[in-house]
Amino acid sequence: MNTWHVLISLLPFEWAQFGFMRMALLAILIVSPLFALMGTLVVNNRMAFFSDAIGHASLTGVGLGVLLGMADPLWALVAFALALGFAIITLQRTTHAAFDTVISLSMSFSVAVGVVLLSHGGNFAKFSHYLIGDVLSITPAEVGRLLVTTVIVGTGLLCGYNRILLIGLNESLAGSRGLSAWWTQMLFCAGVVMVVTMNLSWVGILIVNSLLIVPAAGARNVARNARQYVFYAVGIALFSGVSGLLLSYYANTATGATIVLVAMACYVVTLGIKAARNRM
Amino acid sequence: MEPEHQHKGVARHACGECCTRLENLGVSLDGRRVLEDVSLHLHCGELTTLVGPNGAGKSTLLRALLGEVPHTGAIHFLPVFGHGREDAPAIGYVPQQLEFDRFSPISVQDAFSCALSRWPVALGHRRRDRQTAQEALDAVEAGHLLGRKLGELSGGELQRVLLALSLTPVPNLLLLDEPVSGIDLPGRELFYRTVSDLRRRYDLSILMVSHDLAGVTAVSDRIVFLNRRIVCAGAPAEVIANREVRHTFGLDFNLSDRP
Numbered sequence: 001m002n003t004w005h006v007l008i009s010l011l012p013f014e015w016a017q018f019g020f021m022r023m024a025l026l027a028i029l030i031v032s033p034l035f036a037l038m039g040t041l042v043v044n045n046r047m048a049f050f051s052d053a054i055g056h057a058s059l060t061g062v063g064l065g066v067l068l069g070m071a072d073p074l075w076a077l078v079a080f081a082l083a084l085g086f087a088i089i090t091l092q093r094t095t096h097a098a099f100d101t102v103i104s105l106s107m108s109f110s111v112a113v114g115v116v117l118l119s120h121g122g123n124f125a126k127f128s129h130y131l132i133g134d135v136l137s138i139t140p141a142e143v144g145r146l147l148v149t150t151v152i153v154g155t156g157l158l159c160g161y162n163r164i165l166l167i168g169l170n171e172s173l174a175g176s177r178g179l180s181a182w183w184t185q186m187l188f189c190a191g192v193v194m195v196v197t198m199n200l201s202w203v204g205i206l207i208v209n210s211l212l213i214v215p216a217a218g219a220r221n222v223a224r225n226a227r228q229y230v231f232y233a234v235g236i237a238l239f240s241g242v243s244g245l246l247l248s249y250y251a252n253t254a255t256g257a258t259i260v261l262v263a264m265a266c267y268v269v270t271l272g273i274k275a276a277r278n279r280m
Numbered sequence: 281m282e283p284e285h286q287h288k289g290v291a292r293h294a295c296g297e298c299c300t301r302l303e304n305l306g307v308s309l310d311g312r313r314v315l316e317d318v319s320l321h322l323h324c325g326e327l328t329t330l331v332g333p334n335g336a337g338k339s340t341l342l343r344a345l346l347g348e349v350p351h352t353g354a355i356h357f358l359p360v361f362g363h364g365r366e367d368a369p370a371i372g373y374v375p376q377q378l379e380f381d382r383f384s385p386i387s388v389q390d391a392f393s394c395a396l397s398r399w400p401v402a403l404g405h406r407r408r409d410r411q412t413a414q415e416a417l418d419a420v421e422a423g424h425l426l427g428r429k430l431g432e433l434s435g436g437e438l439q440r441v442l443l444a445l446s447l448t449p450v451p452n453l454l455l456l457d458e459p460v461s462g463i464d465l466p467g468r469e470l471f472y473r474t475v476s477d478l479r480r481r482y483d484l485s486i487l488m489v490s491h492d493l494a495g496v497t498a499v500s501d502r503i504v505f506l507n508r509r510i511v512c513a514g515a516p517a518e519v520i521a522n523r524e525v526r527h528t529f530g531l532d533f534n535l536s537d538r539p
Contacts, residue, residue: 037402044384161400162393169380169391169430176346176373176446176455177395223385224429226394230402 001140015249024135024202024255027143028241031199034150036237037157038195039216040229041188045168046099050088050189052209053103054196057084057110059205061197062130063117078197084110085189093182133204135245135255142201149198153191164188165226203256211256214263215240221270222277236266299323300345300369300453300485304353307340314340317509318353322453322485327476329496330489331519332506333528338489339376341506342455345487346373357452369453372446372484376457378438382431388441389413389426395445416444420474436467443474447482454478456488460495468492472499493520493529 008022015021042051061080065073084106092102118127157164163184167174171181196208203211219232244259251258305318315337322328330338344351357369386394392413393401399409410426417423422440425433433441439459446454456475460468476499479486490496496503496516503519505511505528512522519525 040402044381044386046381158400158402159398161402162395162398165386165390165401166394169384169386169394170375170378172343172346172348172375173373173378173395173442173445175348176371220383220385225385225387225427226390226401227404229385 015246020136020138021245021249023138023140023143024245025242027135027138027146027202028245028259029238030143030146030150031195032237032241033234034154034157034195035199035211036215036219036233037154037230038192039212039214039237040219040226040233041157041161041164041168042192042212043216043220044165045188047188047192048209048213049100049103050085051192051196051212053088053107053110054081054085054189054193055200055205055208056107057081057114058197058200059114059130060084060110060117061114062127063114066127067117074197074201077200078193080110081193081197082190085193086186089182089185089189129204130200131204131206132254133200133202133208133256135202138202146198149194153194156187156191160184160187203259204254207256207260210260210263211237214260214267218263218267218270221267221274232270236263236270240266299358301356301358302345302353303356305341305344305355306352307337307344307349309340309349313508315344315351315506315508318506320504320510320513322487324452324483324485325479326501327479327486327488327499328502328504329500330487330504330506331491331493331496331525331529332511336507338506339457342373342457342487342489345453345455346371370449370451372451372454374439374442374446374454374456374459376459376489377435377462378442380430384431386430387426388417388428388430388433391430391441392416392445392448396448412448413444416448417441419447420444421470434467436463436471439463439467439471440474443471447478450482450484452484454484454486456486458489458491460490460492468495472496475499493525493531 004026005019005022008016008025042048058077058081061077062073064080065076068076070076088102088106091097092099115124118124163174163179166177167179167181167184174181200208215233215236218236219229223229223232240259240262244262245255247262248255248258300322302318302320305315306313307315318341330341332338340349343349345355389405389410390401393399393405393409396412397406397409399406414423414426417426420440420443422437422444425437425441430438443459460471463471472495475486475488478484488496497520500516502514503516504513505519505522505525511524512519520531525531
């Protein structure tokens with residue numbers, strides 16, 4: 001950690017002199033590749049709406065944590081998001097209801113419960129930082145937690161990457177090769193929950209899903225195979241993460257949202273590349 | 281195809297004795313009886329074709345064999361001389377029309393590696409996986425498709441890729457669900473020729489669902505006419521002669537003795 005601070009502060013920039021910027025940069029470098037890798041699977045398996053619901057459900061998790069008198073509602077949040085994720089998948093698989101309807105229902109429910117819990121007594125403004133997030137107040141302990149999450153979930157993702165991709169391609173085909181869609185989906189859901197909830201405090205509930213979806217969606221426009229897909233997604237995530245942080249420093253804006261805007265710009269560029277290729 | 285690269289089921293000639301046995305199979309979906317009393321033996325080295333009108337339960341039968349829908353009755357896989365396992369035969373499956381996102385950045389090689397290897401395709405492919413995929417594709421005259429994006433293949437190309445995939449490693453039972461629907465005539469002929477060769481080369485049973493009665497009579501060893509239950513089953517010539525079959529497929533209109 002010390003080496004990191006010393007190294008970065010050698011950079012001839014004003015922002016490099018601030019400890020909070022160095023911490024923020026480290027956090028972004030750690031989580032961006034994970035978001036990109038997970039995003040490629042989320043997008044390919046058409047789970048973008050699902051991960052969005054998990055993000056929004058965190059509001060209820062925070063509310064429950066506060067209700068239970070927890071100083072840091074993180075674990076209440078993880079537990080609630082896990083329960084909701086499993087419930088969505090189980091509902092969808094057992095009732096064969098339309099996936100988007102099931103998700104929309106559970107999202108409405110959890111957002112409403114969250115707002116009711118947090119607005120009780122007229123104190124909602126106290127929790128608004130959960131909506132927007134603040135990367136500049138990230139602590140070394142939080143960065144450590146992010147690193148552990150990234151290593152665990154990242155390893156799990158790489159081990160299961162082929163299975164998840166095959167199930168996303170076609171479930172019957174995967175089933176004929178002995179893959180259980182249920183278990184894989186549950187584990188993947190747990191991974192999505194971990195990544196989304198662990199990053200909430202710095203990105204914010206409103207846009208945490210964009211960090212998953214936008215880099216992968218952009219990479220999809222230009223990639224021709226799975227390796228390029230992941231490579232481009234990681235590239236876009238790292239580029240928009242670092243430049244978004246610096247832009248937000250100079251423009252004095254919320255970092256998470258600025259990163260998303262840069263990623264969106266990258267997405268538009270990939271659209272242009274795709275269109276140009278098709279014309280050739 | 282050289283047998284060395286196979287992971288498990290080694291290519292071998294049909295022993296003609298192991299078979300998949302369906303006994304009084306029945307399936308209900310949403311309270312509706314879709315299949316009942318289906319008893320059928322699928323011998324290895326044989327190509328059995330399932331024909332019948334729409335809604336006859338042909339695809340449902342395949343789904344029951346895949347374990348995707350609950351069923352009554354029994355499905356036994358009988359291995360001979362220790363080939364395969366009774367509880368879980370290796371099943372190869374080529375779906376009717378693979379429903380997938382055509383914009384997915386997944387190449388043919390990716391699909392093979394996803395199905396055959398644990399090495400994450402996100403990090404590229406190991407040489408062994410490349411070789412396996414190339415050989416499997418070569419065997420169905422699709423070797424040139426290895427680097428192509430899955431979503432860019434034509435219907436016939438995609439079916440051959442899926443066939444190659446379902447044969448790697450060689451399964452005990454191969455299920456083909458209307459594999460040639462939406463494919464042009466040359467593509468169909470190539471597909472039938474390939475499937476017909478398979479049963480001679482490997483120790484596997486093939487069950488194919490088809491609407492193309494004219495096309496399958498030449499390649500099938502046995503045809504089963506299914507309409508919720510088995511109406512008639514036997515050698516292609518016998519089944520073609522059946523009155524109900526002729527009626528369903530409109531064959532009677534071609535008879536020369538019509539007034």
